[in-house]
Amino acid sequence: MRIGIVGLPNSGKTTIFNVLTGGSAPTTAYAGGTFQVNTAVTPVPDPRVDALSRMYRPKKTTYARVEYADIAGLSGAEAGRREVSLSGELINAIANNDALLHVVRAFENEAVPHPLETVDPARDIAMLDAELTLSDLGKIENRLERLEASLKRGKGFPTYEDDKAEFELLSRLQPHVEQGLPLRDVDLTAEEEKRLRGFQFLSAKPILIVLNLGDEGDPPPIDYPHQKSAVTWMRGRLEMDIAQLTDEEERAVFMEEYGLTELSAARLVRQSYDLLGRMNFFTVGEDEVRAWEVRAGATALECAGAIHTDLARGFIRAEVVSYDDLMQAGSYAAARSQGKVRLEGKEAIIHDGDIIVVRFNV
Incomplete structure (x- = not known):
């Protein structure tokens, strides 16, 4: 399972990446626009695996794994234009994921200016969604143009029936995307999903929106009534500092002080599993206790x-x-x-x- 972390510059993407992976990638504020992808594979926390290991005392314990990709390079906002844009290489990097984790800035910090000058989570969500759907619309329009030319060759052409079915499906999706609505809201049959898989439509991917809060304050209300999506929040900088503590007792003290019963990494993985329709089953024995990830x-x-x-x-x-x-x-x-x-x-x-x-x- 691979999850791409996206968001505007200075939203805290890399901070969240470090929380999820236990890493220490640099989080220095930058203007944005430079394409870069950092990846890390991390075990999926699962207390059931821990309990099974205590029961079997195996030579080896293997957790399910999730790969996170911290994708930087969203451009346009840093130039003072109140818009963002996706380059071709950025579109490809986003497409190469099973789901997206959109980090949305919900904290104030004068030392780390927002590229659009003001903190407005609803605006930032809408801006990135618009870019994802615009990318998909371009793919649909280009493919429809080619299919239309192919269909003119007539029923005797070997691919006529497949081309006709694809043309009808994409024609049904086009007006939906033209309204700026994500493809994940469209109800598709299993056969239709299979037909569209090769396009890697960005707005069709399940998305988890993470509001990145400061050390204090409540999360802002966000209305996001779309399928295969969820909205959650975390205090990114605080949790990164706690996650990087090596002393377990010191970590427990900080978590108690801020009212945290668990770090968000486990919770976000569970929500990602739900969005992607995934589950774990186990194999056990003296040699190995192992979790396996499959579709629910x-x-x-x-x-x-x-x-x-x-x-x-x-x-x-x-x-x-x-x-x-x-x-x-x-x-x-x-x-x-x-x-x-x-x-x-x-x-x-x-x-x-x-x-x-x-x-x-x-």
Whole structure:
């Protein structure tokens, strides 16, 4: 799972990136416009993995992983023009993500001026959304022009039916985007989503808007009634300072002082999972306890394939027990004796937190 962090210059993108990854990338204020992408892969915090490791005491513990990309280079705002623009390389960098995390400045700091002079989260959200939809509109218009020329060749042309279906779909999307509305609001069939996948439309990507607050103050009310989206907040600078403390006791003191029960990294990952429709299942044993990320509602066969293609190719059955049942039983053997371990076929739906053992033969 790869999540792209975007936002206006001096919004605190890199600060949030450091909170999420535990990194220490420089956060010096800059004017913006310079294209740069910093990436980091970080384990997904999951107390269930910790509990399973305590139960099995494996040689190795492996968490699910998420990759974050801190994407800098949004230009235009720094030139005093009250607009922003996306370069071609920036569009490509944003497209190369499963979801977006839009950091929106909601703090005042005279030492770090806002590129548009005033702090206005609703305005900043609308400006970036407009750029994302404008990029998508350009792609749609260009593709429709080529499809129209192709369709003029007539029904005898080999790709006529596919081209016709694509032309009708894009023609349906065009007026929606022309109104400045994101493509994630359009209800699409699975076949239509598959047809559009290659376009990597920016406004179709799930988006988590993170209001970056100062050390004090409440988050401003933001109305964002779009599908596959959510609005949350965090105190970026404060949490980065706390996250970089190496002394656990000192960290706990600071968190208690500011009323934090957990750092936002775990919460943002959970919200990202929800937006992307992802889940974790587990494999356990003396050698390794491991979390695997798959789509929510994945079948036993899909989960087997996530572990290794040979398991999917030679799939026979899967032993499945829920995390809660295993923890309550105290051991796998006890869960089996209590009838909590079930044998499932390849089409069985696996749920978040299930522990599976794949029986296979190749």
